[in-house]
Amino acid sequence: MALTPLVYWAQRHKEIYLRVELTDAQNIDVLVLENVLRFRARGHGAKGLNEYCFSLEFLSPVKPEVSYKSTQRQVNITVRKEQHGWWDRLTVQERKPVFLAPDFDRWLDESDAEMENREKFVVLKLIANKVSYYWIVHLKMGYLFMYNLVQFLGFSWIFVNMTVRLFIFGQDSLYDTFHTISDVMFFCQILASVEVLNAAFGVVKTGVVPPLIQVVGRNFILFIIFGSLEEMHHRPVVFFVFYLWSAIEIVRYPFYMLGCFNTEWKTLTWLRYTIWIPLYPLGVLAEAVAVIQSIPIFYETKRFSIPVPKVFGTSINFCYILHIYLVLMFLGLFINFRHLYKQRKRRFRTKKRKAN
Numbered sequence: 001m002a003l004t005p006l007v008y009w010a011q012r013h014k015e016i017y018l019r020v021e022l023t024d025a026q027n028i029d030v031l032v033l034e035n036v037l038r039f040r041a042r043g044h045g046a047k048g049l050n051e052y053c054f055s056l057e058f059l060s061p062v063k064p065e066v067s068y069k070s071t072q073r074q075v076n077i078t079v080r081k082e083q084h085g086w087w088d089r090l091t092v093q094e095r096k097p098v099f100l101a102p103d104f105d106r107w108l109d110e111s112d113a114e115m116e117n118r119e120k121f122v123v124l125k126l127i128a129n130k131v132s133y134y135w136i137v138h139l140k141m142g143y144l145f146m147y148n149l150v151q152f153l154g155f156s157w158i159f160v161n162m163t164v165r166l167f168i169f170g171q172d173s174l175y176d177t178f179h180t181i182s183d184v185m186f187f188c189q190i191l192a193s194v195e196v197l198n199a200a201f202g203v204v205k206t207g208v209v210p211p212l213i214q215v216v217g218r219n220f221i222l223f224i225i226f227g228s229l230e231e232m233h234h235r236p237v238v239f240f241v242f243y244l245w246s247a248i249e250i251v252r253y254p255f256y257m258l259g260c261f262n263t264e265w266k267t268l269t270w271l272r273y274t275i276w277i278p279l280y281p282l283g284v285l286a287e288a289v290a291v292i293q294s295i296p297i298f299y300e301t302k303r304f305s306i307p308v309p310k311v312f313g314t315s316i317n318f319c320y321i322l323h324i325y326l327v328l329m330f331l332g333l334f335i336n337f338r339h340l341y342k343q344r345k346r347r348f349r350t351k352k353r354k355a356n
C-alpha cells in the first residue's frame, strides 16, 4: 500500500515551494491537473523504503507546468501561481492535511516576501544601472577620443604645413596662408562648435560660456573677416592668427585624448595649462589687427551694411559693428583668460595635493 510522505511548503507572490521528505527517491511522478497536484515516488520515507504518494488541491489556480528536483535527501517541487498574490493557506480545504507542515527554512510572511521582492528589484536595478553606466562611459570616452583625434590631426596638419612652408618659402609663405590652409581650418572650426554642445549637455565638465566665446570669436574672424573679404586673403595677419590658433590646439587636443583614458603626461599638462598665457593675448592681438585692417574695406565696400528706416539714414555700415566687436573681443579675452587662470590653478593645486 502507498504511504504518505512528510511535505513542507512555503510560498512567494509568484510560486509555491514543496519539499517532500524522501531520500533517494526514484520513479518520481509529479503532475498538476485541474489545480490538483499528484505526487508518486519510491524512496526512503518515515516508513522506510516504500511507495509514497499524496495529492493536494490548491487554494487558487496554478499553472499546469510543474518543476521538480530530486536530491539525495528530498524532492523539491516548484509550482507557479496563475495570478501573483499571497494565499491565506495552501489547500482548498480549511483543515490542513496531517502530512503538510510549513517549511521554516524557506518560510516568509507576506511583508517579508514583499521586502525580498523589493530587495531583488533594487539589486536588479543596480545591476542594470551599472551596465548602462558602463556603456555610457565607454561611448562617451570613444566619442570624445575620436573628436579630439580628428581635431588634433586637423590642427597638426595646419601647424606642420605652415611651419614647413615658412622654412621653404620664407616671408612669401605669409601671403598665401589662406589659400593653402583655409579649407582645413574651416572644417576644424566648424567642428569645434561641438565643444559648446559638449559643455551644454554635460559631456565634459566645464562651463558653456568659455567655449562659446572661443567658437563664436574664432568663427567670426574666420568666416566674416577672412572668408568674406578677398582683400584679406593675402595679408600676413592670416598667417599669425592661424599659427597662434593651431599652436595651442596641437597641445590641447592630445591632452584631452590622454584624459579620455585617465592618463597624463606631465609635460603635456604643463604645456596645456601654461602656453595659453603668451598665446591667448597674442592671438587676440592678431585677431584685433585683422579686424582693424578689415574696417576700411567694409567701410568702402559697404558689405554687410544693415538697412535702417530712412529717418535714421540709409544703412548702418558694418564697420561700426566691428568697433563694438573690438570691445567685445577684449571682454571675451578677459573672461577666458580668467577662466583659464582658474583652470590652471585648480589643476596644479590638485596635483600638488595628490603628491602630498
Ligand SMILES: CCCCCCCCCCCCC[C@@H](O)CC(=O)SCCNC(=O)CCNC(=O)[C@H](O)C(C)(C)COP(=O)(O)OP(=O)(O)OC[C@H]1O[C@@H](n2cnc3c(N)ncnc32)[C@H](O)[C@@H]1OP(=O)(O)O
Residues within 6 Å of the ligand: 144, 147, 148, 195, 204, 205, 206, 207, 210, 211, 212, 213, 214, 216, 217, 218, 244, 245, 248, 252, 256, 257, 259, 260, 275, 276, 279, 280, 282, 283, 284, 287, 328, 329, 330, 331, 332, 333, 336, 340, 343
Ligand atoms: C557669448 C558669445 C559672445 C561672443 C563674443 C565674442 C567675443 C570674442 C572674443 C574672442 C576671444 C577669443 C580669442 C581666441 O580665439 C584666440 C585664441 O585662441 S589664441 C590661441 C590661444 N588660445 C588658447 O589658449 C585658448 C584655447 N582654448 C581653450 O583652452 C578652450 O577652448 C577654453 C574654452 C577657452 C577652455 O577650455 P575648457 O573650459 O574646456 O577648459 P579645460 O581644458 O580645463 O577643460 C575642462 C574639463 O573638461 C574636459 N574637457 C574639455 N574639453 C574636452 C574634450 N574635448 N575632450 C575631453 N575632455 C574635455 C577637460 O579634460 C577638463 O576636465 P578635467 O578638469 O577633469 O581634467
